[in-house]
Amino acid sequence: MKVSIVYFSGSGNTEYIAKKLKDKLEKINFNVLSLDINSETNLKEDTDLLIIGGPIYAGNVPEKLIRWVMKNVPETKKNTKAIVYSTSAGLMNANGVHSLGAKLSKKGYDILSKETYVMPKSFYFGKYNENTEEEIKTMVKNVENQIEELVIDINNNALKEIEVKTRGILGKDLLAETFSIMAKFMGKNFSVDDDCIRCGLCVRQCPQNNIVLNENGIIFKRNCMMCTKCIHNCPKNAILYKKEKYKQYRLNNYL
Template sequence: MILYFSGTGNSKYIAKKIQFALGDEIVDLNAKIKSNDHSQIEVKDRLVFVTPTYGWRMPRIVSDFVEKTPFSGEKRAWFVLDCGGEIGNAQKYIVKLCEDKGFEYMGVKGIIMPENYIALFNAPDEEHAKQIIKKAEPSIKEAIETIDKGECFAKPRCNLYDRIMSSLVNDWFFKHIVKADKFTVSDKCIGCGKCAKLCPLNNIVLDNNKPVWGKNCTHCMACICHCPREAIEYGKKSVGKPRYHID
């Protein structure tokens, strides 16, 4: 079973690749999280989690969901984390999650995909994004082959920098950066409601056909990157930057 969470499509893209190759059932965690669905998940073959990397770790929105949701059946669990550059010491926290859930940890693999976090960084333009995805294909294939063989992923790098980024910096990131208060909408907005529909935490409502953000945001960038009119900004950080998403 492949379970994926995706804000702008990177994780979904990888999950679909794995599903096509292995034929496993695929589960959209965005939908489950959005509907607060914590019903038991029956695993017949294996568990493959595919997620972005938020602050050098698996997104808290995903680990929280897994913690609250009962799983039965097969316990082997592989983790594929796409990232703009590094996954840090994400392994430490995934191992703890596996211990809490009784999963057999089969490793974590980082795969570099196009950056989407325009609240801080720059997303690539369309052509550069295609090049990054093309370069990721061998890593995706390698992940598929390892999972198919039932083998563990190679142990990822874990130096002092990685440990600091996934602990101190991650905590600072979620405390000070992951907020929705800087999101704004311009007159270009057509009131289509796509942002509200895509928000996994139901943090966006339409008021007079304009999005209004609440306080429960995970910074998945779905709203700002999927807006068909590029009417959403994140303060001044996103102004003039390419929006990235892959469908």
């Protein structure tokens, strides 16, 4: 079986799920292609199982991922199977799987599962508190078990098509669009301090091309999506939010 795993990841949680799925499926001899939408746009049309995932921003996956799916996922007439997943700090507003499922169903895909993974917080600015080390380890263990169960079901062909409801999807997508607009203004709160070495890593990694390095240093423009990739990956932790420095989120530190 040929499997394509497509994802968008900001701080690394969604990428972690994608890599785990790829590794486990390859170990049982599945042919797996993994695509990060930041660097790839071509989805193989001979895919037997499509898996798409993203983080939850304000109740839905990022508008960037929604638009990518609508533009780059081809329609299918052979009832290709699909699984959608999301990563978030909680399940209350994890509606992204419903939006992704509806988009794929409309393109002819049979939705087999909507997986919601509770992962550590990577957005803990202002009123949001970061998770404790114990909480993070518990979350990772639970997610590992959840992934293992999904892979077993895929291998045993135990997943059957589920009903996809489209009611309310427009409202959920409006949330994604609204947040994308808000993020452009929120992103102006990023800045750098004197620890910045002008390595340009944040410039190269920004999925929105929102960061510029010039003779004046690092400049943040008005196209941010608040993925926080820059702040968590800076080698010197030199990026501030509202002039405050925060502890960087590095999931690998707890694996």
